[in-house]
Amino acid sequence: MTTTPSPQLLPDRQEPPRRSKPLWRNRDYNILWISRSLTEVGFNASTMAFPLLVLAVTGSPGTAGLVQGVNAAAQLAAGLPAGTLVDRWNRKAVMLACEAVRTVALVWLVWMIWTDAVAVWHMAAVAAVLGVCSALFDPAEEASLPHVVPPDQLATAVSMNHARNSIGNLIGTSLSGALFGVKRVLPFVADALTHVVSFCMLLFVRLPKPARPEEGAPPANFRRETLEGLKWVWGHRLIRVTALCAIAVNFLFQVLYLVIIVVAQQGGVPAAQIGVMAAMFGAGGLLGALVAPRLYARCGPRLSVVLTFWVMAALAPVTLATGNGIVMGLVLAGIAFLAPTANTAISTYQLLTTPDRLRGRLSGVIGLVAGVSAALGPMIGGLLMEIAGARWAILLSTLGIAVLAVTVTLNPTLRSFATPDATQPTEDAPGPR
Structure with missing residues (x-):
């Protein structure tokens, strides 16, 4: 004789997870x-x-x-x-x-x-x-x-912000x-x-108000809070390593862009073609930002970063074998194409891992060192050309990129580089050291 279980013993029905509405x-x-x-x-x-x-x-x-x-x-x-x-x-x-x-x-x-x-x-x-x-x-x-x-959807939003910056640059400068x-x-x-x-x-954006300080919390201290942000970035090993990767990518972009433009100018490439090269570089970055969400989803965080370095190392020497401005422009576009995917992987991880109360300081620290590296890039590129000439500057830059690519590929910290579980609350304690 078969008995029907009482209603209270039936397993609870699980509602299907709600899907987020599209970003648009x-x-x-x-x-x-x-x-x-x-x-x-x-x-x-x-x-x-x-x-x-x-x-x-x-x-x-x-x-x-x-x-x-x-x-x-x-x-x-x-x-x-x-x-x-x-x-x-x-x-x-x-x-x-x-x-x-x-x-x-x-x-x-x-x-x-x-x-x-x-x-x-x-x-x-x-x-x-x-x-x-x-x-x-x-x-x-x-x-x-x-x-x-x-x-x-954070990775998609980050990549769309990169696309926004590229669009603003193209339209604004024009x-x-x-x-x-x-x-x-x-x-x-x-x-x-x-x-x-x-x-x-x-005025119409809805954002939460800042949390009130807990009772018994020490009074606000600007110096202590700033040091706390620095310690967070340096104390969390994966954030530190990924930040250094982002800085290296942006620094090398600045070096290569300047050096390749000078190589084209010294090689007799017409000024009109040099202008097209610059536009192709911007277009490559814009296209890369638009496809970054799919590349990031397919490659994963670690491969997104590693591929960027290897593609840069492979493409940069091609400019030495051609005097055609369009080919050089395609090289610049290829170099710029993968950078948004790497930056998306790094920024998404940092935002999901960092406690909300420290996100402003994280952005401030990263922005500071990124700004310094962006300023130093053209300076280093110019010095390399002054000392060794433009063609040797490309070879030396390529060698440096290849060394970084090997380092990034073999880095034990980056082997654990994956998108954090967004369903778990972010802890305030620093990550693995």
């Missing part, structure tokens, strides 16, 4: 993405216009470079403390304040240009303000990303010359308008 339907992420895309266009338009404006006012290339350097120096100087402040303050309020300050600074510069009263110190002051605002805005936005995007040719003030007007629109859009 994520309201808050789309607001962030579109607003930042607009400001990237404006930023690149004014960045290209700054040296043109300085040259028009002073006729001095050295002064033009100085004003550009003020922006980079301000961003680097503010990078580390900015990360600490972002972890203290309301991140949405930080982004809104940055957009408001940028708008005021640019409107003031526009007025100075319009009234023919603009001087070098006006431009340097605005460049410094924009640099400090970037140092605050960037970690605030990056630290906010895990709050608006589900963990399983518009800059045309706008400046019509009226000197127009690139800066465009930049100011993008920040006004961004400010209005960011």
